[in-house]
Amino acid sequence: MSGYTFNQKTSALPLARCPHCSVAVPNLRRLKVDVETNDADNKRPRAWGFFACSVCGGCVMVGWEGITGFCDIWPDSNGFSGDIPEEPLDFLKQAAETLSSPRASVVMSAGAIDAMLKAKGLVEGKLYPRIKQAVEQHLLTPDMGEWAHDGSSGRERTATCGRQGDSSDD
Structure with a gap:
C-alpha cells in the first residue's frame, strides 16, 4: 500500500491497527533485518524494513523509495478498495x-x-x-x-x- 511517510530509521511502525490481528495501536517493533535493493538499471534504489507485532507476531514489510520518507507497506492495513464510498x-x-x-x-x-x-x-x-x-x-x-x-x-x-x-x- 502506498501513501505512508515514515523515517527510514524508525524503530517502531506507527500504524493505527495491525494488518494481521487488527489490534488497535499495535506495538510494531523493527526487526534486525534490513535489506537494500535496486532495479536492473540502478535507478530505483529501495530500502526495506521489517516490523513484528508484539500481539500476534505477524510481520509487516515496509519499502522506502530512495532516501525519501515515502513508503509502501505490506500487507496493507486497510485492505479495502479505494473505490468504496x-x-x-x-x-x-x-x-x-x-x-x-x-x-x-x-x-x-x-x-x-x-x-x-x-x-x-x-x-x-x-x-x-x-x-x-x-x-x-x-x-x-x-x-x-x-x-x-x-x-x-x-x-x-x-x-x-x-x-x-x-x-x-x-
Missing part, C-alpha cells in the same frame, strides 16, 4: 475492527450493505427488498445478494436480541 467504508472498517464481537460485527456489516445500496441509489424501503432490487439491476450477483441477505438477517436477529417475532424484511 466513505460511508460504507466506515461501516466495513468497523465490522473488521469488531470481529472479536460477532454481534457488533454483523450489525456493522449490515450497515455497510445498507450504506452501499444507498450510495447506488437504492434508498427506499427496507434492506432485504433493496438487496433484491440490486440483484435485479445487476449491481449484485445472485450469490452476493444471498450473502447480503444473510448479513441483513443476522442484523435483524441481533437487533431483536432473541425475542420472538417477525424479523424478516421479506
